[in-house]
Amino acid sequence: MLTYDDMNLKIGLKCDAFIPDVAVLDAALTLSMPKNIVAETGMDALTHAIECYINKNIDEFTEVLAEGAIKGLIRYLPLSYEYENYEFREKVHIYSSMAGCAFSNVGLGMAHGISHALGGRFDLSHGLLNAIALPYVLLFNSRDEKVKERLNNISSMIGNDIIEEIIKLNRKIGIPLSLKDASLDEGEFLNEFESLLENSMKGSTRVNPVNVTLDDMRIILRSIYYGKLEDLKIQS
Template sequence: MTALYLPPFVRLGGGALNDLPDALRLAGLKTPFLITDQFMASSGLLDRVSTLLHEAGIELRAFTDAVPDPTITSVNAALTALREGRHDCVIGLGGGSPIDTAKMVAVLAVHDTTPASLRAPFMQDEPGLAIVAIPTTAGTGSEATRVTVITDETTDEKMLCMGAAYQPRIAIVDYELTLSMPQRLTADTGTDALTHALEAYVSRRASPFTDALALTAMARIWKYLPAACTDPGNHEARAAVMQGAFEAGMAFSNASVALVHGMSRPIGAHFHVAHGLSNAMLLPEITAWSLPGAKQRYATCARVMGLAGEDDPDSVAGAILVDALRKRNAEIGVPSPRTFGLNAARWDNLLPLMAEQALASGSPANNPRIPDADDIIELYRRVWA
């Protein structure tokens, strides 16, 4: 048996934001609290959302101080603001960070607990307030997932929190909200989505349902991400990458991610590298190391992405995939940790702790080839070089 977790109310496509009031009505939600960041507040998008809801007879209260890599402190500040009113749902507007903040606030608004108590392997299935996700980047897939990641700033640990309580009730997936994304953010979040799809497909928890979503997402993102990077106003490319990111989000929410994500979170926590960028730094080398554990599956990825032919042996197709990932990183300007400017001595000193934190997240156990701490340390060194 396969258990599936999907957002029940979805609006997908250009202009989908305009359907937010109707989606709230269908979900029986009337008193939203919105979490976003200062950029979204100053861009005019928050005003647009507020006006949409006001014209539909729905009044909105908002918290505009969400931070990248949301911390316990920022979550508690948003929770305090929410408790100043009466609300039946929390809207996350922005990239993955405001949406992840909204997910945690929605749970803490109902349950007397802490983010540290909720980190994996604990599963928070008992619901909190309803969650509404409105992504403005194409990559995190948070609008489709039952996970959130919160940073404990006292320990520099990115805590993975999981459970049905974090599953958005409404997802508004409007590619037009991504048209102003800069090239670096487009590349990083798009590669994050590609990693979601690829890892969901090779995950030990994959199913036929998640396979279909992951393969479709891979094909879309691989084909259209370069155009979205170089031609930001390209509606066809933006729509394809946004849909691919949503499909990848549904895939990995149900099949889980694997070693790339397990190793990526400690890099983000200790060095404050954007999550999509740290995934991109890792993806080629981790894929190369993992190939022996799922040769046929990686070969299928290469074929679906249009990199290898049906007549290519699996071993050849896998090698083509790794080579293509390396070339794509060069094409879209993904640096190594070294060329990005991270401190070499600190990197080396933190390797045992980062390996421990990667394993503790549980994600590496889903990988087709399962590493131990020494393997992960060696892979971090390989990625650095």
């Protein structure tokens, strides 16, 4: 990941040479992590898994990895956050790796496009921005029938509506509902809005399962800032 300070933008570099032949998952390394890092890195991994799962490039092999990562992270991330426990941290470590394997096969979506744009300008972590953006992005994307079907599948697997479950999980692990609640200054956000809008259309937004227009993105960014999920519901 490179940050271009002159453009206030983060850009992810992708190359087969970046993919490791072996990954050593040593959960002992995670035991000293502060709670906010546990929450934010865990939600980044969950965003990887879910955006991969609803990506229209997904294949059968990747689908199994993404499904397993979603179910595992929903279950174990709050436990890993609450308790400094080796078993729980190891579970999240493994499911995070599964999510990484999955998205490297098919790509991500708009939540990452938005978080890269915001993270390039403001001093907020990537995982935090993904966690805040994810419910809004999923609600917008659910207007597509194939995406809606996949989200319904996830909801059936975990026993609750996936968007509601993410909001509940965020509350449980100290993630705010909106950018405003994350203490991002409203004046700064509005002053940078046009630049954020342009940059949010780049990167992973280009492979979002639903086409996103500039007008769509205006609504999405404002909704994420002010915490207005209802603005993204499909009007009947």
